[in-house]
Amino acid sequence: MMVxxxxxxxxxxxxxxxxxxxxxxxxxxxxxxxSESHFKVVLVSDRFTGERFLNRHRFIYGALSEELAGSVHALALHTYTNKEWASLQDTVFASPPCRGAGSIA
Structure with missing residues:
Protein backbone atom coordinates (compact mmCIF):
# COMPACT_ATOMS: atom_id res chain seq x y z
CA MET A 1 0.00 0.00 0.00
CA MET A 2 1.29 3.47 -0.87
CA VAL A 3 1.98 5.89 1.98
CA SER A 35 9.51 9.81 -2.61
CA GLU A 36 6.37 9.90 -0.52
CA SER A 37 7.48 12.34 2.14
CA HIS A 38 5.44 15.56 1.92
CA PHE A 39 1.64 15.57 2.16
CA LYS A 40 -1.24 17.99 2.37
CA VAL A 41 -4.26 16.77 4.33
CA VAL A 42 -7.67 18.43 4.21
CA LEU A 43 -9.87 16.85 6.84
CA VAL A 44 -13.43 17.85 7.72
CA SER A 45 -14.89 16.10 10.75
CA ASP A 46 -17.36 16.78 13.52
CA ARG A 47 -14.72 15.37 15.88
CA PHE A 48 -13.04 18.76 15.66
CA THR A 49 -16.03 20.65 17.10
CA GLY A 50 -14.88 22.66 20.11
CA GLU A 51 -11.22 21.78 19.56
CA ARG A 52 -8.45 24.27 18.88
CA PHE A 53 -6.32 23.78 15.78
CA LEU A 54 -3.39 22.64 17.93
CA ASN A 55 -5.46 19.80 19.41
CA ARG A 56 -6.80 18.85 15.99
CA HIS A 57 -3.25 18.54 14.72
CA ARG A 58 -2.24 16.52 17.77
CA PHE A 59 -5.09 14.09 17.08
CA ILE A 60 -3.81 13.63 13.52
CA TYR A 61 -0.19 13.25 14.64
CA GLY A 62 -1.35 10.53 17.03
CA ALA A 63 -3.24 8.68 14.32
CA LEU A 64 -0.24 8.89 11.97
CA SER A 65 2.55 8.29 14.50
CA GLU A 66 4.03 5.35 12.54
CA GLU A 67 4.14 7.28 9.27
CA LEU A 68 5.65 10.35 10.95
CA ALA A 69 8.33 8.18 12.56
CA GLY A 70 9.09 6.72 9.13
CA SER A 71 9.03 8.19 5.65
CA VAL A 72 6.70 11.17 6.17
CA HIS A 73 8.75 14.33 6.57
CA ALA A 74 6.02 16.98 6.43
CA LEU A 75 2.24 17.37 6.73
CA ALA A 76 0.36 20.50 5.76
CA LEU A 77 -2.83 20.17 7.79
CA HIS A 78 -6.12 21.87 7.01
CA THR A 79 -8.63 20.77 9.65
CA TYR A 80 -12.23 21.93 9.78
CA THR A 81 -15.58 21.24 11.38
CA ASN A 82 -18.56 20.90 9.03
CA LYS A 83 -19.63 24.45 9.88
CA GLU A 84 -16.17 25.91 9.19
CA TRP A 85 -15.94 24.00 5.92
CA ALA A 86 -19.33 25.29 4.79
CA SER A 87 -18.27 28.87 5.51
CA LEU A 88 -15.16 28.40 3.35
CA GLN A 89 -17.36 27.23 0.49
CA ASP A 90 -15.09 24.20 0.02
CA THR A 91 -12.01 26.38 -0.56
CA VAL A 92 -8.61 24.95 0.29
CA PHE A 93 -5.56 27.15 0.40
CA ALA A 94 -2.66 26.19 -1.86
CA SER A 95 0.57 25.04 -0.27
CA PRO A 96 3.46 27.47 -0.49
CA PRO A 97 6.36 26.64 -2.80
CA CYS A 98 9.27 24.62 -1.42
CA ARG A 99 11.90 26.83 0.17
CA GLY A 100 14.64 24.19 0.07
CA ALA A 101 17.91 25.07 -1.63
CA GLY A 102 19.36 23.19 -4.56
CA SER A 103 17.84 20.26 -6.36
CA ILE A 104 18.07 16.52 -6.49
CA ALA A 105 19.31 15.19 -9.82
Whole structure:
Protein backbone atom coordinates (compact mmCIF):
# COMPACT_ATOMS: atom_id res chain seq x y z
CA MET A 1 0.00 0.00 0.00
CA MET A 2 1.29 3.47 -0.87
CA VAL A 3 1.98 5.89 1.98
CA UNK A 4 -0.81 8.22 0.78
CA UNK A 5 -3.27 5.32 0.93
CA UNK A 6 -2.10 4.37 4.45
CA UNK A 7 -2.59 7.94 5.62
CA UNK A 8 -6.05 8.12 4.08
CA UNK A 9 -7.15 4.78 5.56
CA UNK A 10 -5.99 5.70 9.07
CA UNK A 11 -7.63 9.13 8.96
CA UNK A 12 -10.91 7.68 7.69
CA UNK A 13 -10.93 5.14 10.52
CA UNK A 14 -10.01 7.67 13.21
CA UNK A 15 -12.13 10.67 12.20
CA UNK A 16 -15.11 9.45 10.11
CA UNK A 17 -14.62 12.50 7.88
CA UNK A 18 -17.27 14.30 5.89
CA UNK A 19 -14.47 15.27 3.49
CA UNK A 20 -10.91 13.97 3.25
CA UNK A 21 -8.23 14.74 0.72
CA UNK A 22 -4.66 13.51 1.03
CA UNK A 23 -2.33 14.98 -1.58
CA UNK A 24 1.24 13.80 -2.11
CA UNK A 25 3.19 17.04 -2.63
CA UNK A 26 6.62 15.42 -2.57
CA UNK A 27 7.23 16.34 -6.21
CA UNK A 28 7.27 20.01 -5.13
CA UNK A 29 10.26 19.45 -2.85
CA UNK A 30 13.91 18.53 -3.16
CA UNK A 31 13.47 14.79 -2.79
CA UNK A 32 14.27 11.91 -5.13
CA UNK A 33 11.60 10.94 -7.65
CA UNK A 34 9.04 8.56 -6.15
CA SER A 35 9.51 9.81 -2.61
CA GLU A 36 6.37 9.90 -0.52
CA SER A 37 7.48 12.34 2.14
CA HIS A 38 5.44 15.56 1.92
CA PHE A 39 1.64 15.57 2.16
CA LYS A 40 -1.24 17.99 2.37
CA VAL A 41 -4.26 16.77 4.33
CA VAL A 42 -7.67 18.43 4.21
CA LEU A 43 -9.87 16.85 6.84
CA VAL A 44 -13.43 17.85 7.72
CA SER A 45 -14.89 16.10 10.75
CA ASP A 46 -17.36 16.78 13.52
CA ARG A 47 -14.72 15.37 15.88
CA PHE A 48 -13.04 18.76 15.66
CA THR A 49 -16.03 20.65 17.10
CA GLY A 50 -14.88 22.66 20.11
CA GLU A 51 -11.22 21.78 19.56
CA ARG A 52 -8.45 24.27 18.88
CA PHE A 53 -6.32 23.78 15.78
CA LEU A 54 -3.39 22.64 17.93
CA ASN A 55 -5.46 19.80 19.41
CA ARG A 56 -6.80 18.85 15.99
CA HIS A 57 -3.25 18.54 14.72
CA ARG A 58 -2.24 16.52 17.77
CA PHE A 59 -5.09 14.09 17.08
CA ILE A 60 -3.81 13.63 13.52
CA TYR A 61 -0.19 13.25 14.64
CA GLY A 62 -1.35 10.53 17.03
CA ALA A 63 -3.24 8.68 14.32
CA LEU A 64 -0.24 8.89 11.97
CA SER A 65 2.55 8.29 14.50
CA GLU A 66 4.03 5.35 12.54
CA GLU A 67 4.14 7.28 9.27
CA LEU A 68 5.65 10.35 10.95
CA ALA A 69 8.33 8.18 12.56
CA GLY A 70 9.09 6.72 9.13
CA SER A 71 9.03 8.19 5.65
CA VAL A 72 6.70 11.17 6.17
CA HIS A 73 8.75 14.33 6.57
CA ALA A 74 6.02 16.98 6.43
CA LEU A 75 2.24 17.37 6.73
CA ALA A 76 0.36 20.50 5.76
CA LEU A 77 -2.83 20.17 7.79
CA HIS A 78 -6.12 21.87 7.01
CA THR A 79 -8.63 20.77 9.65
CA TYR A 80 -12.23 21.93 9.78
CA THR A 81 -15.58 21.24 11.38
CA ASN A 82 -18.56 20.90 9.03
CA LYS A 83 -19.63 24.45 9.88
CA GLU A 84 -16.17 25.91 9.19
CA TRP A 85 -15.94 24.00 5.92
CA ALA A 86 -19.33 25.29 4.79
CA SER A 87 -18.27 28.87 5.51
CA LEU A 88 -15.16 28.40 3.35
CA GLN A 89 -17.36 27.23 0.49
CA ASP A 90 -15.09 24.20 0.02
CA THR A 91 -12.01 26.38 -0.56
CA VAL A 92 -8.61 24.95 0.29
CA PHE A 93 -5.56 27.15 0.40
CA ALA A 94 -2.66 26.19 -1.86
CA SER A 95 0.57 25.04 -0.27
CA PRO A 96 3.46 27.47 -0.49
CA PRO A 97 6.36 26.64 -2.80
CA CYS A 98 9.27 24.62 -1.42
CA ARG A 99 11.90 26.83 0.17
CA GLY A 100 14.64 24.19 0.07
CA ALA A 101 17.91 25.07 -1.63
CA GLY A 102 19.36 23.19 -4.56
CA SER A 103 17.84 20.26 -6.36
CA ILE A 104 18.07 16.52 -6.49
CA ALA A 105 19.31 15.19 -9.82
Missing amino acids: REQIEAKLRAAFDPVFLEVVDESYRHNVPAG
